[in-house]
Amino acid sequence: MPKMRRIVLLMLVVSSTAAAVLVLGTILASQGFSVLELGILALFGLLFAWITTAFWLSLAGFVLHVLGRPGHRLAERTTIPEDSAKDERSRVALVMPIYNEDPQRVLAGLQATLNSLLRARHENRFELFILSDSTDPEVWLAEELAWSQLNREFAGKLPVFYRHRPKNLARKSGNIADFCQSWGYRYDYMVVLDADSIMSGHCLVSLVNRMDANPKVGLIQVPPTPVLRESFFARSQQFAASVFGPVYATGLSFWFQDSANYWGHNAIIRVAPFMAHCGLPTLPGKEPFGGEILSHDFVEAALLRRAGWQVWLADDLSGSFEEPPPTLIDHAKRDRRWCQGNLQHLRVVFAEGLRPLSRLHLAMGIMAYMSSVFWFVLLVLSGLEALRQAQTEHSYFMEGDLFPNWPVSYAFEAATLLAITLSILYLPKIFGYLTLFLDRRRLMAHGGGVKAGLSLLLESLTSILLAPILMLFQLGFVVSILAGRSVRWAAQKRDDGETSWAEAGAVHLGHTAVAATAGWVSWHSLPDFFPWLTPVLLGPLLAIPLSRLTSRVDLGRALQRRGLFLTPCESDRPAVLEDLCRRLTALEQDAQAAPRRGTLFEKAIADPFMNALHLTLLARESRSKSERLRLDALVAKLQEQGVESLTRSQRSDLLSDPASMTTLHALAWQSSEEGPLSLGQSATEGKRA
Secondary structure (H helix, E strand, O other): OHHHHHHHHHHHHHHHHHHHHHHHHHHHHHHOOOHHHHHHHHHHHHHHHHHHHHHHHHHHHHHHHHHOOHHHOHHHHOOOOOOOOOOOOOOEEEEEEEOOOOHHHHHHHHHHHHHHHHHHOOHHHEEEEEEEOOOOHHHHHHHHHHHHHHHHHOOOOOOEEEEEOOOOOOHHHHHHHHHHHHHHHHOOEEEEOOOOOEEOHHHHHHHHHHHHHOOOEEEEEOOOEEOOOOOHHHHHHHHHHHHHHHHHHHHHHHHHOOEOOOOOOOEEEEHHHHHHHOOOOOEOOOOOOOEOOOOHHHHHHHHHHHOOOEEEEOOOOOOEEEOOOOOHHHHHHHHHHHHHHHHHHHHOOOOOOOOHHHHHHHHHHHHHHHHHHHHHHHHHHHHHHHHHHHOOOOOOOOOOOOOOOOOOOOHHHHHHHHHHHHHHHHHHHHHHHHHHHHOHHHHHHOOHHHHHHHHHHHHHHHHHHHHHHHHHHHHHHHHHHHOOOOOOOOOOOOOOOOOOHHHHHHHHHHHHHHHHHHHHHHHHHOOOOHHHHHHHHHHHHOHHHHHHHHOOHHHHHHHHHOOOOOOHHHHOOOHHHHHHHHHHHHHHHHHHHOOOOOOHHHHHHHOHHHHHHHHHHOOOOOOOHHHHHHHHHHHHHHHHHOHHHOOHHHHHHHHOOHHHHHHHHHHHHHOOOOOOOOOOOOHHHHHHO
C-alpha cells in the first residue's frame, strides 16, 4: 500500500508537469525552438515539478482533513492507550544541545517543559541532559548557575545533568554523538530538543508510548509550531505555519508513511539503532562541500531507513513548539547555514544503499535552495528571449509559399498556463484556510472567518513581496558556497530585536540595485516585458523599508489587537506556553530591577559557591608541562593586570583548568583580610587595600 501511494504521487507530479511543459512547448514552438527557448522549457519543467509536488502533498492533506478520516496515520498503530498505567521499563533522555544561547531563556523553557511532564505523571521515565558547546566564558558560567537552579527545583522529581565540552567538534551532531558514546547505553530513547524547543508532557509521553508499541520505528518527528515572537515578520510566519502547516504535514504523512524525514529537533529517537547506524562520515575535501556534514538530520534519517528502521511524522500530535527568527535578516542568516548543509547533500544523495525516498528527501533539501538559482536563471533567459524576439522581424511571405504567414497568437494558452501556475502556488494556502471551518474552536482561535481571511490576504501579499528578496538571498548564498566560502556557525537570535535602517540598508542595498537595474533595462529595451517583471521587481526595490517595517514589534502587536495573524497559541495558549511566558516576564522584571554587577568570570574566582560549583562540573585532564607553564603565566597576568587583560579564549582556558581556578580562588581571598580581592585591581592595589 505505501509503495502504491508513492507511485500515484509520482504519476500525478509527472503528468501535471508534462501537461504544463506541453502547453509551454506549444507556445514556444510556433517558430521553432531556439537554444534559449529549450533552456526555458527545461527550467520551467524542473520548477513546475517542484511546486506541483507541494500542491499534491497539500491536496491529499486537505482531502483527509475534510473527510475526517485519520486512519491513514501511522500513529493509529499505537496499540497501548496513551494514558494507561503500563510497564515503564523504557528510559528516555531529554537531550538539549546548546551553543552560546541565553541561559535564562533555556532555563525558562526547560522549567516549563519539565513541569508539564510532571503534570503528566510519567517523569520517572525521563532524565534531562543539557549538553553545552558554548565558547563564551560568561555564557558557560551562566549555564552552570541555570543548571544548579534547575537541579534544586526538580530534586527528587526528575534527574537533571549538565556537561560542557571544551571543544565543540562536529558542532551539534558531534555533541549528540558524544552524549551517545558516553551515556547512550543507559537509555532506550532520546528526545532531541533545540534551545528554543518547548514540548508538553502529553506530547512527550505520547511519543514514548508510540515507540514502545512499534519496535520497528527508529524515529518519530513531531512538526514544531512556531510561537511567541511578536514582530510583523514572525507573526506572519506563525500564522502561516498554524493555518497551512497541518494540511501539508498530513499530506507528507499520507504519502511517505514510514519513510518520513527528521528535522533535527522535537523528535524521539531509538538510541541503539541511532548509535549503530547514524555515525556521520567526514566528507572528503575542504569546506564548504567537504568536511563535517552540517545538515545532519536528513542524513541520519536516511541512514536509519537504510538499516531497515522506520521514520514517522506524527502529524496528529500537538504540544511541540519552537520560536521563529524575528526578522527577515535573521531568517536569512539561519538560511545561510542550512543552505551550505543542504548543498553538502550533493555528496550524499548517491551514497550506496540509500532508499529511493531517502534520496528524494535529500534532493528536496537541495532543491529548496537551488530552486532560487533556477528561478533567477529562468527570469534571465526569459528576458533574453523576449529581447531576441523583439529584435526579430516577422516574415509574412516565405519563399515558395503562396499565402502570407500570419503571426499566431497564443495569448489564451499563456494566460491559462500562468493561471494554473499561480493556482498551484497559492491553492495550498486556500486549503489551509478552508480547513479552519471544519473546527469552530480552531476557526475562532484564528480570529474567525473574516479576520482569518484578511490575515490570509495580508500574509499572501507579504510573501509575494518577500519571495524575490529571499530568492536573491539564496542566490547569493549558493554563489558564495560555490566560490568556496564556508559559513561561520553562530548562535541564533531568539529575541524580538528590530532591524535598524542602517542594517537594512547594508544588507539589502545590493538587492535594490539588482532590481533597479533590471527594471531600467526592461523598461527601455523591453517595454512589453516590463509589466510581467513588475511583481518580481517590486519586493527587492522596496527591500530596505520592507525589512525595517516587517521587523517592527509594535506593528505586530497592533495587528494582534485587531485579531490579525492570530493563532491558537495566542488566543487559547496551552498551559506549557503560559508557564513559559510567565517565567520570561519574571526574568525580564528581575533583570530590570537588579542589573548584574561585575562579570561571572570574576565571581567564579572569588565567590565560594560559584567556584565550588564550577570545579565540581569540570573534567579532570592531565596537562603537559608547556601547557601548565602557559596557564600559570595567565594566572600571573590576571593577578598583575586584571581581568580586562585576558581575551575571551584565555578566560576559557583558565576556566577549563581546575588547578588554575583553585589557585585564583585562594589568591583572591588571601590578598585581602576583609574579603576577596577585586579582580580589576592589581596585586599592588590589593596590598594597599
